Structures are given as structure tokens and as C-alpha cells.
Amino acid sequence: MNQLKDRLEKKLDHLRRGELLYYKAEKSEDVYAFCFLNKSAELKIADLMTYGGPLSLLVSDQSEICQSREIIEDCTVLPCEFTPQGLINVFNNQSETEDRVLLRVVKNHDILENLSVEGRIVEFASNVEGDEHCLIYTKIYNKVNVDSSLLLNEEDVSLSRFFNPRLIEMTGMTELDLQQGSFKLYSFYSEIDARYHWAFVCDEKKEEKKTPLVRIESECLTGHVFGSLLCDCGDQLSKGLEEIKEYGYGALVYLRQEGRGIGLKAKLDAYYLQQFHGMDTVDANIAVGMPEDARDYLIGAQIINYLKFEPLKLLTNNPAKITGLNRYGLSVEQQVSHIIPPSKHNKRYLDTKRDRMGHRI
Numbered sequence: 264m265n266q267l268k269d270r271l272e273k274k275l276d277h278l279r280r281g282e283l284l285y286y287k288a289e290k291s292e293d294v295y296a297f298c299f300l301n302k303s304a305e306l307k308i309a310d311l312m313t314y315g316g317p318l319s320l321l322v323s324d325q326s327e328i329c330q331s332r333e334i335i336e337d338c339t340v341l342p343c344e345f346t347p348q349g350l351i352n353v354f355n356n357q358s359e360t361e362d363r364v365l366l367r368v369v370k371n372h373d374i375l376e377n378l379s380v381e382g383r384i385v386e387f388a389s390n391v392e393g394d395e396h397c398l399i400y401t402k403i404y405n406k407v408n409v410d411s412s413l414l415l416n417e418e419d420v421s422l423s424r425f426f427n428p429r430l431i432e433m434t435g436m437t438e439l440d441l442q443q444g445s446f447k448l449y450s451f452y453s454e455i456d457a458r459y460h461w462a463f464v465c466d467e468k469k470e471e472k473k474t475p476l477v478r479i480e481s482e483c484l485t486g487h488v489f490g491s492l493l494c495d496c497g498d499q500l501s502k503g504l505e506e507i508k509e510y511g512y513g514a515l516v517y518l519r520q521e522g523r524g525i526g527l528k529a530k531l532d533a534y535y536l537q538q539f540h541g542m543d544t545v546d547a548n549i550a551v552g553m554p555e556d557a558r559d560y561l562i563g564a565q566i567i568n569y570l571k572f573e574p575l576k577l578l579t580n581n582p583a584k585i586t587g588l589n590r591y592g593l594s595v596e597q598q599v600s601h602i603i604p605p606s607k608h609n610k611r612y613l614d615t616k617r618d619r620m621g622h623r624i
């Protein structure tokens with residue numbers, strides 16, 4: 264983890280000094296060069312022009328540089344807002360805030376991947392402290408040798424968000440007696456989605472060198488609260504708490520990712536298609552215009568990091584949760600299965616998780 268952090272710090276430092284960094288888009292061979300525009304703006308523009316342009320300028324509306332006609336003449340100007348949480352708004356019309364487009368709060372992995380280059384560059388840059396609010400970038404067309412230590416990839420952008428300390432705040436802790444026994448219940452507030460998330464922690468059998476057992480549980484109102492039989496969520500929640508209690512050292516991190524991150528309204532629409540149109544859980548999500556799984560584990564990773572539960576054993580059947588934590592630099596030592604025997608109500612759902620979503624069931 265420290266190595267990753269050091270590598271990242273070097274790149275952030277480079278940017279702080281006003282030097283050029285490069286970004287390689289995930290699903291193409293395209294490479295972009297970018298930097299903050301500071302006092303030596305003209306020099307930077309000359310540098311960037313050698314790459315083949317056109318140049319784009321991302322500016323916050325406060326930026327003085329934006330006022331300078333000569334500098335912006337060669338650029339497409341995209342006024343944007345850098346916020347302390349690394350949240351991004353880009354305006355297509357500087358004067359009208361209603362005209363905000365795209366690049367909104369980055370909530371989940373799939374949306375992250377689909378964000379345009381500007382979003383990824385701004386995401387990275389907004390993790391630089393200070394009030395440098397003007398970025399310039401261009402796609403590289405000409406052949407150039409890019410120093411690989413200055414080349415950002417998706418991992419760097421994700422890590423830069425992870426190491427940004429402002430994304431969650433521990434807002435309270437109490438003891439809670441559950442059927443499974445007593446837990447310390449922590450609440451965390453996340454600026455990313457403006458929600459509270461929870462961690463049920465047990466450390467009574469904590470020992471040196473014992474790896475904590477962690478479960479990440481995504482919110483399921485229908486299964487957890489109303490006891491719906493359509494999914495295995497209710498049983499997984501209670502069995503998860505039971506196993507962590509028995510092991511004596513770990514946490515159940517409860518993330519507000521209802522319906523695999525698509526929200527309750529869309530999940531119920533998808534349920535309708537499963538009940539009355541014979542679709543499975545994957546096709547139904549897509550039919551309601553959502554990704555099959557919209558979850559991102561940045562908040563979960565930050566909570567686990569806060570609790571110092573890394574490296575960890577993860578109680579799950581879902582490999583995407585492991586890659587989701589790896590993405591933020593967390594090391595999962597072992598996957599511990601969390602299988603609930605199927606019932607006639609949820610068999611199809613569990614079969615689909617195994618056959619189409621790669622769950623190890």
C-alpha cells in the first residue's frame with residue numbers, strides 16, 4: 264500500500280509543480296498530455312501544441328487565466344468546478360449553471376469507466392491540494408516517447424481517490440446487541456453520495472497476525488428489512504454477522520448500494536420484468552437502462568482502511584467485490600465462501616449469479 268502511495272505522490276507532486284503528466288484512456292490506445300496552467304502558461308501551451316492538439320482548457324469560473332484572451336484563443340474552453348471532495352462539474356456554458364453537463368459525482372465503477380477523458384483527468388487533478396483551478400490538455404497525435412513514470416492509468420486515478428482523506432468521515436460509534444451478539448456499530452458519512460454507511464465491528468478475539476474477516480453487504484431493503492424470498496440477502500446478512508462474531512475479529516460493512524447500486528425504484532422495475540416478463544436479473548437491469556452491476560467499492564475500501572482491517576479475508580461469493588477492493592489498493596488474502604442453500608423462490612436468481620455474473624456458488 265505504501266509503495267502505491269509513494270508512486271502516486273510522485274505523480275501528484277509533478278502536477279503540483281506545474282509539469283506535464285500523461286493519461287492513457289482505458290479502452291483505447293489514446294494518450295493525453297495535461298498540466299495545470301500556472302504563470303508559465305504560454306510555455307506549457309507551446310509544449311502541448313507539439314503533440315498535435317487541439318487543446319482543451321478546463322477552468323473553474325474563478326480562474327483568472329480564463330479571463331486572458333490570448334491563452335484561451337487556441338483552446339476549447341470547458342468551464343468546470345473543482346470541489347474539495349474531488350467532485351466534478353463541467354459547464355458547457357459558463358454563465359448558466361443549469362447547463363451543467365456530464366462529469367457529475369462519480370459514484371460507481373461502471374460510470375467511472377464510461378466517463379470521458381476530461382472526467383478522469385479532472386478526477387486525478389482535483390486530488391491535488393491548493394487552488395490551482397485550471398487544467399489544459401490535449402490528445403497526443405504526433406509520435407512521442409512518453410516517460411512511463413509520468414503516465415497515469417486507471418489504477419492511478421482510482422488510487423488518487425482512495426488516498427484522498429476527505430471522502431468519508433466517521434460520525435459516531437455505539438454498542439449494539441444483535442441476535443448474533445454484541446457489535447460496535449460505526450457510522451460513516453460519505454461526501455461522494457451524501458449518505459451514511461455502517462460497519463458492525465467485532466474485535467474481541469483480535470490477535471496479532473490474525474487476519475480480520477470482513478463482509479461487504481450491499482443494501483437490500485426487500486431482503487434485509489421485509490424478508491423477501493426472491494434473493495438470499497436476508498440470510499446472508501444474518502449469517503455474515505454470525506460468522507464474524509464466531510471468528511471474533513472483523514466487520515460487516517453495510518454499504519448503501521440498494522439493488523446492486525441502481526437504487527430501489529430501478530430494482531423494483533427490474534423485479535417486475537423478472538416476475539412478469541421472464542427476464543433474469545442481469546437482462547432486467549439492462550432493460551431498465553441500468554448496468555448489470557453499478558457498484559463501486561471506494562467507500563467500502565475507505566471504511567476498511569479506517570478500521571485498519573487490511574489485509575483481510577473477504578466473506579463473499581462475488582469476485583467483483585475482490586477486484587473492486589484491489590482497485591483501491593486493498594489486499595484480499597482469502598475469499599471465504601458465503602453460500603446460502605437455494606430455495607424454490609431464489610434458485611433462478613442464484614443460478615444467474617453463478618452462470619452470468621461469475622459468482623462462485
Ligand SMILES: Nc1nc2c(ncn2[C@@H]2O[C@H](COP(=O)(O)OP(=O)(O)OP(=O)(O)O)[C@@H](O)[C@H]2O)c(=O)[nH]1
Pocket residue numbers: 479480481482483484493494496499520521522523524525529530533534544548578579580581584601622
Ligand atoms: N438490481 C437488482 N438487484 C438485486 C436483485 N436481487 C438482489 N439485488 C441486490 O443485490 C445486492 C446483493 O448484495 P450482496 O449480497 O452484498 O452482494 P452479492 O453481489 O450478491 O455478493 P455476495 O458477497 O456473494 O453476497 C443488494 O444490493 C440487493 O438489493 C435483483 O434482482 N436486481
